[in-house]
Amino acid sequence: MAVSVDASPLHPHAPPGAGAGTLCAAFQRTLAADPGAPALRAHGGGRALSRTEYGRAVEELAGGLAGLGLGRGDTMALLLTNRPEFHLVDTAALHLGAVPFSLDPGASAEWLEDALRHAQSRVVVCERRFLEVVFTARAPRVEHVVLIDGPPTIGTVSLDQLRCRAAPGFDFRRVWQGVHPDDVATLVYGTAPDGRTLAVELTHANLTYVMDACHRNLPLRVRGACLSHLPPAEPVGRLFAHYLHMTAGHTITTVRDPEDVPAAVAETRPSWFAAGPHTWERLRADLQGRFAARPDATDVAAALDAATRRVALGQRGEWVGASLRRLCDAAESEVLGAARSELGLSECDLMVSTAGLALDTQEFFLALGLPLAEVYGSAEAGVLTTLPPPGGIRIGSVGVALPGTEARIAADGELLVRGPHVMRGYRADPGRTRAIIDPEGWLHTGELAAMDEAGYVRAPGGPRAGLPVPGAVPDPNTRQRRRSTCRSRTP
Known part of the structure; x- marks a missing residue:
């Protein structure tokens, strides 16, 4: 017996990013709907970035990544914990039609090297504390390492430098509008039973469909809040924080230390909250x-x-x-x-x-x-x-x-x-x-x-x-x- 669940029309008060077709189109609709709304903050940190500030950072970083040669269909590996920079850089790559994906920084250098080879990544984004494992695992195709915290070291580019490296004539709007629903949006890496590296390809259409299905099941409040507390390499963390913000506009609060989750929940009062048992x-x-x-x-x-x-x-x-x-x-x-x-x-x-x-x-x-x-x-x-x-x-x-x-x-x-x-x-x-x-x-x-x-x-x-x-x-x-x-x- 097969059970089919009908897809009812989106709720008339669906959030602005619903039905957009691509994650970057959803993000842009969300920005335009309420430019001054809070968008991104770190638990225990300073004020939140507004949607306008988030959008400006994404555009500048997208220009910098394009200047490094990242474009449609290219992969970009991220070795990051839960922090605002993850959302900024990942979203910037999506707007280029590139394929940002997260790897577990705690994995062995051998496994990371295998994944980087498999993905054929030319750009890796990481935190300073993961530089050693990145350089140890550095696959032949990796040309650029972007360091998101502090000044650059030899062989790296800092996030501030990246924001100023847009190629002359870079047309951000034209590029993101050229992203297609069938383009791959991210990879989920793992290991098959025979030990071979395995990567699931999820498209913009896959992920926006899932988010739209959530909106159909439960109309989301427009100005809600969510926590980004699961490791970025865990796909459910991306779904219920990163992609949820793009379609629903929920303010993201990043939580780096799992011990801080109860306090962050009490402070943030999330509208949706996903966690493991x-x-x-x-x-x-x-x-x-x-x-x-x-x-x-x-x-x-x-x-x-x-x-x-x-x-x-x-x-x-x-x-x-x-x-x-x-x-x-x-x-x-x-x-x-x-x-x-x-x-x-x-709430x-x-x-x-x-x-x-x-x-x-x-x-x-x-x-x-x-x-x-x-x-x-x-x-x-x-x-x-x-x-x-x-x-x-x-x-x-x-x-x-x-x-x-x-x-x-x-x-x-x-x-x-x-x-x-x-x-x-x-x-x-x-x-x-x-x-x-x-x-x-x-x-x-x-x-x-x-x-x-x-x-x-x-x-x-x-x-x-x-x-x-x-x-x-x-x-x-x-x-x-x-x-x-x-x-x-x-x-």
């Missing part, structure tokens, strides 16, 4: 500790118990009695509303966890009145493959196929998906691409799953038995290996 478990433990330390801890526990029982009944489709409703109303006014505000999640329209979220952790946040949804995605399917419909979060399910896409379960229990979000293919590897995308366009995810008649997908159960699908990881217990592959669920 570990972060949600940590936030839950932190809040439970605060509840236990309160003088009225017993009353708080009773309020949470009532709210949890209401969630359980709702998940089973059972009636919530009048007495329980009264208890929950009291819990809302006396405990839950304040708890949401204290966490910084009271959150959707909270997303990647697959692997503990059921009791999800139930805890739903009891608090917070819409925590578990989702599933792979790089090959545009990073985000499933999402619950509005008001339709189900504990233990990763939601339904994105609007305008299809999902079905094969005879052997493998999850198959089809739609505009499916990757263009593996870079320079047509054989592996044909092995994973069949002639009818179905992407074979390599994940075991179940699906009910309403299209809800139960959390994928890991790679299927038998021969591994290209890019899949045969051992689901090897978390570090799963994180380093294209087809892994993000952390």
